[in-house]
Amino acid sequence: MRGARAHRAQHRALSSKATRTDERRHTIGAAALLATALTAGAAETVQHVVAIGGVVTKVPFALGRGDRPVAVDSTSSYPEAARSLPR
Numbered sequence: 001m002r003g004a005r006a007h008r009a010q011h012r013a014l015s016s017k018a019t020r021t022d023e024r025r026h027t028i029g030a031a032a033l034l035a036t037a038l039t040a041g042a043a044e045t046v047q048h049v050v051a052i053g054g055v056v057t058k059v060p061f062a063l064g065r066g067d068r069p070v071a072v073d074s075t076s077s078y079p080e081a082a083r084s085l086p087r
Contacts, residue, residue: 027053027055027056030052030053030056031055031056031059034049034051034056034059034060035059035063047068048068048070049068049069049070050069050070050071050072051069051071051072051073051076051082052072052073053073053075053076054075054076054077054078056076057069057072057073057075057076057078057082058078058079061079061081061082066079066081069082069085070085070086071085071086071087072085072086072087073087074087
């Protein structure tokens with residue numbers, strides 16, 4: 001019984017680590033996509049940005065495009081200007 005419990009615990013730990021890695025990969029991908037859209041030729045056609053995720057919210061402000069986000073999610077608390085946007 002002890003071996004089966006240890007195996008299940010190890011499986012849960014590995015699954016949890018894989019999930020966190022996937023979440024990081026998705027966050028980085030979303031931030032990169034947003035940065036590309038705001039700095040490339042698409043910047044003139046992008047009218048509104050809704051930032052979902054605290055990490056992604058920082059990107060337009062860091063690129064000097066803090067005027068683009070029109071709304072954020074509940075995890076977006078930085079920079080200060082993001083706090084005043086609708087949630």
